[in-house]
Amino acid sequence: MSEQVLNQFRSDKTLRDDCVAIYEAMGMDLNTAFRMFMERTRMVRGLPFPAVLPADRMTAAEARESVEALRREAAGLPELTLDDINAEIRASRAERKNRM
16 A cells, blocks of 8 residues: 555535535535545646636626626516425425436
8 A cells, every 4th residue: 555645635624515415415525525526636737627617708898788688587476485485495306206
């Protein structure tokens, strides 16, 4: 077995917790996921995913206009109570379960 080293770094707690939950759902722990990331990095000799800047960037004015457009669109929608939202979620889950 090769020499083992300790890798440490800081991250946002919510990010870490979200990632831990995802990897646990896949049947692995965070350390295994990082080892896989590092093996794949070595295999492709770079980041194991595309890392490029988007071709188009939105200006602050365009972003504000997009938000305002969404507000105008949502203004005509009926208000939903928490019970209404939960009922829609339950119905959607039941429908998805029936398809499986």
